[in-house]
Amino acid sequence: MEIILASKSPRRAQLLQQFGLDFRVVAGPALEGSCGEPEELAVSNAVSKAVSVAPSYPQALTIGADTIVVLDGHLLGKPGSSFEAETMLKALSGRVHQVMTGVALCLGSRVARTFVVYTAVKFRRLSEHEIRAYVQTGEPLDKAGAYGIQGLGGLFVEEIHGCYFNVVGLPMPRLLLELRAFGIDVFS
Amino acid sequence: MEIILASKSPRRAQLLQQFGLDFRVVAGPALEGSCGEPEELAVSNAVSKAVSVAPSYPQALTIGADTIVVLDGHLLGKPGSSFEAETMLKALSGRVHQVMTGVALCLGSRVARTFVVYTAVKFRRLSEHEIRAYVQTGEPLDKAGAYGIQGLGGLFVEEIHGCYFNVVGLPMPRLLLELRAFGIDVFS
Numbered sequence A, B: 001m002e003i004i005l006a007s008k009s010p011r012r013a014q015l016l017q018q019f020g021l022d023f024r025v026v027a028g029p030a031l032e033g034s035c036g037e038p039e040e041l042a043v044s045n046a047v048s049k050a051v052s053v054a055p056s057y058p059q060a061l062t063i064g065a066d067t068i069v070v071l072d073g074h075l076l077g078k079p080g081s082s083f084e085a086e087t088m089l090k091a092l093s094g095r096v097h098q099v100m101t102g103v104a105l106c107l108g109s110r111v112a113r114t115f116v117v118y119t120a121v122k123f124r125r126l127s128e129h130e131i132r133a134y135v136q137t138g139e140p141l142d143k144a145g146a147y148g149i150q151g152l153g154g155l156f157v158e159e160i161h162g163c164y165f166n167v168v169g170l171p172m173p174r175l176l177l178e179l180r181a182f183g184i185d186v187f188s
Helices: A010-018 A038-051 A082-092 A128-136 A152-156 A164-168 A172-182 B010-018 B038-051 B082-092 B128-136 B152-156 B164-168 B172-182
Strands: A003-005 A061-071 A074-076 A096-107 A110-123 A157-162 B003-005 B061-071 B074-076 B096-107 B110-123 B157-162
Touching: A003 A010, A010 A164, A038 A061, A038 A096, A038 A110, A061 A172, A074 A082, A082 A128, A096 A164, A096 A172, A110 A164, A110 A172, A128 A152, A152 A157, A152 B172, A157 A164, A164 A172, A172 B152, B003 B010, B010 B164, B038 B061, B038 B096, B038 B110, B061 B172, B074 B082, B082 B128, B096 B164, B096 B172, B110 B164, B110 B172, B128 B152, B152 B157, B157 B164, B164 B172
Parallel strands: A003 A061, B003 B061
Antiparallel strands: A061 A074, A061 A096, A096 A110, A110 A157, A157 B157, B061 B074, B061 B096, B096 B110, B110 B157
């Protein structure tokens, strides 16, 4: 069965590739919400991305995903400016936050499966100099929570508890298990 | 200061690159031991790799590293055969093991700093079919514990507790902090 990745994120495409899946990227004009309980939001955004694309590919399996960062119950989205990025990184410094990725799998127009995977991420204490230098690299600006764990932002992470790939943008081990129900298996 | 990476592992070179460090790979004929307490072994192997190279580069900082996998106090080295790889993966299935990377930093012939970083890794339960199919890809054969977390082996990992990069082969956040004492900083 053909796989459609309904996401503009180059990091998600790279993860699917790394684990040997064949797929096509078709990102639609999905609306991302920003209120509601974090896990519901992650799932509803994932569904929204998938269903904006899936009906055009009735024979394919379409994957939608949304990764959100939550600190003390507050959502940290993509920073709108360097100042906002610095503020987020100062808030994350020395503390544990949650990363949740919601995933939606669609068969044609039908939402066949949704799930959320959680990872706890602990940042070490960051200096103002580090934060400013990191923001100047431009890396934080298109990323929820203002950091990329697979980039220079990985240097801020003291430890994680849970799935690493989930923080990058797709919980690969879990996703691959779920894909088996649709006859897709990297080990077959 | 010039950095020398005293390791043949392409994964370690890739990690240094990913985090923006300039370095040269010079791997010597270091002897790896296989007895003693796990953490002592990881450090002594790291030292052995670094000192086999460092004296030839008196002005440089030489990095040696060794990653070992421990299950129930038993060391899992690189599997010598497909059969041994299957046996290791069966043992890891459904359980938590420890990954330790020992790191040695040498200035000329002087061992200036050593440290060990620990990560706990939990495997999900694997089927015999998955294990056999994974071993057939050839990926496990050159890797301690018979898997690579950054490859297809990542699909076996239910969760980790600690540093992800440590399991790949170098504890990058910690290493970068240690390198500051030698005047090397990716954020300067």
